[in-house]
Amino acid sequence: MHCDTVWTEARLLTMAGGDVGVVEDGVVAATDGRITYVGPRDGAPGFQARETVACGGRWITPGLIDCHTHLIHGGDRAHEFELRLAGASYEEIARAGGGIVSTVKATRAASEAQLVASALPRLDALMAEGVTTVEIKSGYGLSLEAEGRMLRAAGQLGRIRPVRVARTFLGAHALPPEHAGDADGYITRVVEEMIPTLAAEGLMDAVDAFCEGIGFTPSQVRRVFEAATAVGLPVKLHAEQLSNLHGAELAAGFKALSADHLEHLDAAGIAAMARAGTVATLLPGAYYFVRETVLPPVEGLRAAGVPMAIATDCNPGTSPLTSILLTLNMAATLFRMTVSECLLGVTAHAAQALGLGHETGTLEVGKSCDLAIWDVERPAELVYRMGFNPLYRRVWRGK
Ligand code: DI6
Ligand code: FE
16 A cells, blocks of 8 residues: 555554544554554555654554634733632622633734734644644634634634644623623624624634623523524534533534533433534533532433543633643543543544544544654553653644
């Protein structure tokens, strides 16, 4: 078999077929960025490769996928963090002009180039741990112009770094100050102006919203989802993070790719997600950082067969986290997810949460050759360690 590159002497976790898919003595071959062979050396065809990479028994997983981030934003909220350590409440900080509104101000004040420059170190940190696909949300612009600027900045990141960027429009993230007291009016702008315009410019791959007491009501979210559906875009939802507004059921009704957070999800929500094939994206960084005490119903999701993804939720307010590996450890330690569930959560299930299951997330013939090669003795080490990075090589689209 002719190919561009073949990786030999490898142990593989293919993540195909619903489990981690261990191959003890494996080979991966790729041509034009696509996998052309993956499996045991025994029985593999002979390869005539332009390049052979001997992996010395290292483990290869699919390139990791961070399927929920707010990577692009102006400023940070370190000062707010200090105020909270000194006893201030989230509401007090918000009233003093802090909270999410302060990030909106800083984001609106930043040029597209500044947004790209400030996000780059965060993106580089994720890539250094084997991330080959990252989702990036808008949602700190909250106007047609500023939301568009965030989405264009996300597109630029995907052009200046070897990484796949999935762009999600999150116009219904918070109420901008100029619409105070008029959430319905703001949603009208989201559905009549922002979604049609930004979709026509090809700036987004999915539409998200924040369904919460401090976000938007289910009936407002429904309007957003109808507008997304009208332009042919899939939806996802920040649901049941702080309370149970039955957002996951609403999202499942629209065949959402994912419902995210889910600490307050109930049995009816789990059943609706299982029926719709909606992925549960769990975000242990936010759970940890806001010192949440209610756990997401991992056992119920597991029993119902709902695929679980894991992501950093990298954002300045509730999860200033840029380590996908630490996120794995948190999912295991805080949420009691198994090693296999954690690894599927940043590969196959994360791809599904982005509607990219056909393209990446598993090692299978025909998919993009996105690999992470690890200097570990056993896969559990990827989840077990805290603050240690055993990445040996990262491969995106065969390179
Ligand atoms: N849930 C969150 O945890 C973040 N957004 C959301 O919908 C918080 C965003 C922020 O505080 O800046
Ligand atoms: Fe989020």
